[in-house]
Amino acid sequence: MRSEALAIPAHIPTSLVFDYDMYRAPQLGHDPQRTVSRLLQENAPDVFYSPYNGGHWIVTRAETAVDMLRQPDKFSSLPEHNKHREFKPRMLPIQSDPPEHLEYRKPLGERLSPEAVRQLEHDIRAFAREILAGLYPKGRCEFVQEVGLRFPIAIFMRLSGAPMKDVKLLVSLADKYTRSPELVDRQDAVRRLGQYLNNELRDRVACPRSDLLTLITQSKVGDRPLNDDEREGMCVLLFLAGLDTVKSVLSFIFARLAQSPEHYRRLVANPETIGTAMEELMRLSGVSQPERGVTHDFVYRGVPFRKGDRVVFITPLYGMDDRVTENPFELDFDRPMPRHWVFGAGTHRCLGSHLARLEIRVLIEEWTKAIPAMGVENNQAIEAEGRGLVWTPKALPLVWQVS
Numbered sequence: 001m002r003s004e005a006l007a008i009p010a011h012i013p014t015s016l017v018f019d020y021d022m023y024r025a026p027q028l029g030h031d032p033q034r035t036v037s038r039l040l041q042e043n044a045p046d047v048f049y050s051p052y053n054g055g056h057w058i059v060t061r062a063e064t065a066v067d068m069l070r071q072p073d074k075f076s077s078l079p080e081h082n083k084h085r086e087f088k089p090r091m092l093p094i095q096s097d098p099p100e101h102l103e104y105r106k107p108l109g110e111r112l113s114p115e116a117v118r119q120l121e122h123d124i125r126a127f128a129r130e131i132l133a134g135l136y137p138k139g140r141c142e143f144v145q146e147v148g149l150r151f152p153i154a155i156f157m158r159l160s161g162a163p164m165k166d167v168k169l170l171v172s173l174a175d176k177y178t179r180s181p182e183l184v185d186r187q188d189a190v191r192r193l194g195q196y197l198n199n200e201l202r203d204r205v206a207c208p209r210s211d212l213l214t215l216i217t218q219s220k221v222g223d224r225p226l227n228d229d230e231r232e233g234m235c236v237l238l239f240l241a242g243l244d245t246v247k248s249v250l251s252f253i254f255a256r257l258a259q260s261p262e263h264y265r266r267l268v269a270n271p272e273t274i275g276t277a278m279e280e281l282m283r284l285s286g287v288s289q290p291e292r293g294v295t296h297d298f299v300y301r302g303v304p305f306r307k308g309d310r311v312v313f314i315t316p317l318y319g320m321d322d323r324v325t326e327n328p329f330e331l332d333f334d335r336p337m338p339r340h341w342v343f344g345a346g347t348h349r350c351l352g353s354h355l356a357r358l359e360i361r362v363l364i365e366e367w368t369k370a371i372p373a374m375g376v377e378n379n380q381a382i383e384a385e386g387r388g389l390v391w392t393p394k395a396l397p398l399v400w401q402v403s
């Protein structure tokens with residue numbers, strides 16, 4: 001059902017209003033990256049006002065988005081500038097601005113650095129092989145449930161230290177936060193996740209381990225330890241960021257490979273190209289929609305922003321912007337350097353990108369080694385869930401020949 005559009009505030013020119021509802025647009029239901037890019041980049045202004053869901057701005061083009069994301073003094077991540085993201089305690093480091101942001105980013109940054117993540121490759125590959133060994137003889141799988149909700153999520157749970165027995169609860173809270181249009185529901189998910197994680201944190205203070213939860217209990221900002229709110233806010237963000245995103249990107253990537261047997265064959269025949277091909281696949285498979293709040297009244301590129309305005313960045317659109325990518329809707333493994341902003345831009349660029357890239361590469365490498373050809377069952381269309389902050393395929397039934 002359509003949410004009710006608000007009256008347009010007087011300061012917004014009608015030329016900047018476009019009829020797009022980020023929770024309910026019909027284009028979100030099928031290949032949202034291509035269909036929403038077409039709709040918005042061909043018809044809407046680079047920055048437009050959507051009158052739905054309380055009314056907010058949306059940025060459709062890469063260069064404008066990157067420029068705005070680099071100006072936290074105007075487009076802030078602090079909750080007080082965006083009433084749609086009022087969470088207590090605030091999530092860290094994502095709801096902070098420079099200079100304190102850098103301090104909050106440090107602890108997780110070290111544990112998720114390229115070097116630290118490289119140490120995990122052996123275990124991640126062994127886990128990918130274990131999953132494939134179970135799936136291969138069946139000749140089919142429902143990828144989202146059997147791989148997307150298993151492979152990256154179990155890796156994340158192990159790294160964070162949260163017990164696997166609680167995975168269903170944690171995934172459902174991340175889903176509620178990510179896809180509920182109402183702020184009260186998102187706040188409820190954050191509150192419940194916070195309660196759960198506080199118990200885990202108390203346990204790590206009593207019995208330290210080598211997991212991310214323990215790391216957070218031992219982290220400092222400047223020369224003082226994090227306080228209880230900061231610990232909780234950092235843990236909550238980590239779980240919201242780590243539980244839904246990789247599953248969603250990975251599932252879109254595997255949908256694209258299954259729908260394009262020729263591209264899949266190329267990876268089977270040339271595994272050394274998977275690293276670059278993966279960037280092209282990611283360019284077409286972005287999922288996240290970060291937000292900022294406007295800090296004061298000003299005009300930017302002809303757009304009259306007001307203090308407290310909400311601004312949504314649809315990162316999946318930016319790699320499909322025809323001003324930065326030729327033939328943007330085509331999957332083309334021969335592009336010299338695919339460009340995308342799937343992991344965001346500016347100071348808040350994703351801290352988990354090295355882990356996510358490793359998981360995606362290893363899974364494609366192992367999958368193409370084990371399964372020489374695959375397709376989507378009955379060539380059916382893949383339905384997507386586009387509500388909210390992260391897009392995802394609803395289901396992905398894959399089939400292959402068993403020899």
Ligand code: HEM
Nearest residue numbers: 093094241242245246249288290343344348350351352356
């Ligand atoms: C393919 C999967 C992923 C995608 C598409 C993704 C996307 C993003 C985006 C767009 C941002 C920027 C948000 C903003 O500007 O407000 C971000 C930030 C962040 N991501 Fe990811 N993410 C992914 C995986 C992960 C994983 C696996 C983790 C944790 C293990 C993680 C942890 C974080 C953290 C902590 C931040 C906040 C960084 C900061 O505020 O400085 N992400 N992510």
